[in-house]
Amino acid sequence: MTAENYPRIDGSADALPLIQLVFEKVHTQYSGGDYPMEALGAQESYEALLAGELDLVIAPYPDEAVLAAARDAGAELEARELDYGGLYAVTLAGLAEDAPARLVADWLTSEAAAAEIDSLRA
Numbered sequence: 213m214t215a216e217n218y219p220r221i222d223g224s225a226d227a228l229p230l231i232q233l234v235f236e237k238v239h240t241q242y243s244g245g246d247y248p249m250e251a252l253g254a255q256e257s258y259e260a261l262l263a264g265e266l267d268l269v270i271a272p273y274p275d276e277a278v279l280a281a282a283r284d285a286g287a288e289l290e291a292r293e294l295d296y297g298g299l300y301a302v303t304l305a306g307l308a309e310d311a312p313a314r315l316v317a318d319w320l321t322s323e324a325a326a327a328e329i330d331s332l333r334a
Contacts, residue, residue, distance in 0.1 A: 219313035223270035224254040227299050229332045230270050237328055238319055261304065262287060267313035269302045292321050296329050
């Protein structure tokens with residue numbers, strides 16, 4: 213992936229270490245603090261995802277209000293559980309296999325990322 217097709221990511225405050233990890237390990241051109249240092253928050257992130265302003269949300273599982281908003285918008289959310297504090301990588305369903313947000317979600321749930329995620333807990 214290049215900077216031009218890098219997915220827009222945000223999430224809850226407790227997801228910030230994972231968001232930073234993606235920038236540091238997957239998209240190294242953003243290393244050194246060029247990544248977000250503050251998260252939007254889960255609710256705002258889900259709203260931005262449904263509005264097309266974000267491609268990937270890292271947050272707790274969407275609550276009923278978010279799921280209802282997705283249904284009202286005719287959208288379906290795809291949530292992948294992450295092995296980190298009850299967080300999920302959430303995208304809109306139906307993304308292409310090579311969509312940048314799907315590639316990041318795939319990496320976050322891969323064995324390759326497991327050791328990196330474990331290091332965040334230390």
